[in-house]
Amino acid sequence: MKVKVYTQNLEAAGETDLNPKIFEVKPSIELVQQAVRVQMNNSRQVSANTKTRGEVRGGGKKPWKQKGTGNARAGSIRSPLWRHGGVTFGPRANRNFELKMNKKQWRKALYMVLSDKAAGNNVVVFSDLSVEKPKTSEMVKLFRDVTDKVVKDSKKFLLVLPKNDENLRKSTRNLKNAKAIAADSLNIIDILSADALVVPQASLPIIEKTYLKV
Template sequence: MVECVVRNWQGEEVGQATLELRVAREESAAHIVHRALVRQMTNARQGTASTKTRAEVRGGGRKPWRQKGTGRARAGSIRSPLWRGGGVIFGPKPRNYEIKMNRKERRLALRTALASRATDMIVVEDFAEQLSRPKTKELVAAIARWGIEPEAKVLLILPELAQNVYLSARNVEKLNLIPATQLNVYDLLNADKIVVTASAIKKIQEVYGE
């Protein structure tokens, strides 16, 4: 169970929020979170790197010179991997880097990662109505009032993406904005501070709580 202080738009403490999530056992928590992180980062690879072998490089069908009598080394093709412009030996070819992980394990790793960041989590009241129009300056000022340093990487979790909040946040370099239904292990571990709205806490409990 995670207990957090709830702050309002001005940064004042106005209550408490509780997040109850079933997490992995302490002895296996780091292992399962690491597996989920490796899976996410590996699955993000496109796997489109490709080089041509000597059979695929254009040209080189004719033997460049006769086998014997020239004093030169024997050569059968100008597309030999030993030649400039030749094929590549054991170069990369398109491949699938996908790693599979059971859905229950993925969700357990996500809950464990979120619970592990409890000390860096700041719960705030819903503030979408405070931004009647997109205003990056006001959002940055609010983040400072919540006690977050300007150079910190911040993950802002909302129940759903509000247009004015999204437009206010998209130009802040170290601010990452995601809806509660799209939580992932990398973003949770990469952020220095995690800001969650009160309604997003309920959404997380509803979607990921077991």
């Protein structure tokens, strides 16, 4: 698949080929859905935690004798039946929501979401991208130009960097509608969430080297 290459000023700079093994893969909704579910579950942070009757402080003494008071029998003031008592079947911090997916399936799902973006002409390749110093306004202008001239109505952008370019990363991180990510650290949810992928040409061989397994 051939796509246009642009300069940083959005002027035409020729064409480049996208590897069909990555960018022309037939989609499977079920496989992509599975990959999304696995990623979401594995990134879930479990913080809610309740105490059982054995963990709540106090309650060691029997509140009143077993018989003769007329009250219902009780063995501890920390019973789940009591106010300030333990919780029965409450959430625990040791819950494990982790799911597994083999690497071959995950790579195929990644190819599918990249192929979907390429098929919709939502992969914008630049000959080079750079800024002299971190400057958010530079990236705002770039993304606005992408929306006006290439991917119409795009609101969210994923910038795929070939290397750890701190200037570009810092110029992007204050933008709610954009995210910068390394070419060798792609993930499915970020790609699906973006309307347009902004890719410097140097990122393409890194994507192939990292994710394309013969």
